[in-house]
Amino acid sequence: MSEQAMTVRGNGAAATMTAPRVQPRVDVLEAEEAWTILVDLPGVAEEDLELSIERDTLTLDAQPRLHERPGMTLHFSDMAPRGFRRHFTLDERVDRERIAAALDGGVLRITLPRSKEAGPRRIPVGRG
C-alpha cells in the first residue's frame, strides 16, 4: 500500500449535514499515468453532485433524489433517505490541475493523473 497516492478517509467530524450522509462504495485503481476512483452513486445526477478540492483533500458530496415521485405514494422502501459523502487525501504525486471526473449510470469516475515530476523514472542500466 506504500504506492498509494491517496488515503481514503471517513466522514469529517466538522461536516455539516443537511441529510444523513453515508460513505459510497469505491474501487481505486492504479495505472502508470493515473489513479482512478470509481464511486457507486445510485440515483445521483450531475446537478446533485459536488466535488471539491481543498489543499490535500478531495471531497465528494451528493444528494440523490430518490424520494420524490409526484402523484405517487411510497408503499415500501429500504433505500434510506440519505446522501453520500467521502473524503480522499491526495499526496504530492497527484497532479491537482488535471483531476477530471465523469458521471455515468450512477458511477462517478474520478481520474487523478500522476504529476510529471513524480512519475516513475526509468534508470538506464549500462552494460558492464
Next chain:
Amino acid sequence: MLTRQLSRLEGLLEPGSLFGSQLSPARELLARRDHIAPPMQLWSNENAAVVTVELPGVDPDNIEISVEDRVLTVTATREQTHEDALRSERRYGRYQRQLRLPFEVDLDTAHARSVHGVLEIQFDRSEADRPRRIEIVREEG
C-alpha cells in the same frame, strides 16, 4: 466474505412481512446467500405502479425482470471490469431482489429504464384490481 455478510443483512429487510405474505422463493434464495440484494422501492397511485432498484454501473443488457403470481423478480449481473484494485469495496456478481406486489399489474404495459444507476419499472394496475371510489348517495329528506 464481506459481500456475503452484507447480503445477509439486507436480506433481513426483505419486504414480504409488510404485505403479510410469505416470500418463500425469496427466502430460499436469500438463505443461499449467493447474491446481493439491492435496495428497492415500490410506489403507486390509483392507475400505476413503479418499482425502483439501485443497480449502479449495471449494464441494462444484464438485467432481467419477471413477474409471476404477483411476485416481481429482478436479477442482474455486474461484471468486474478491472483486476488488481488498490481498494475494492464495490460489489460485483449476481444481484437479485423479489417483491410481492400488493395488487395486480397489467404486464402488457410494463416498461423499464435505467436512470442514473437506478432501474425503474413501471406498470399500469390491472383494471379489475384498482381502487374504486364508491359514491355515496345523498338521500333527499
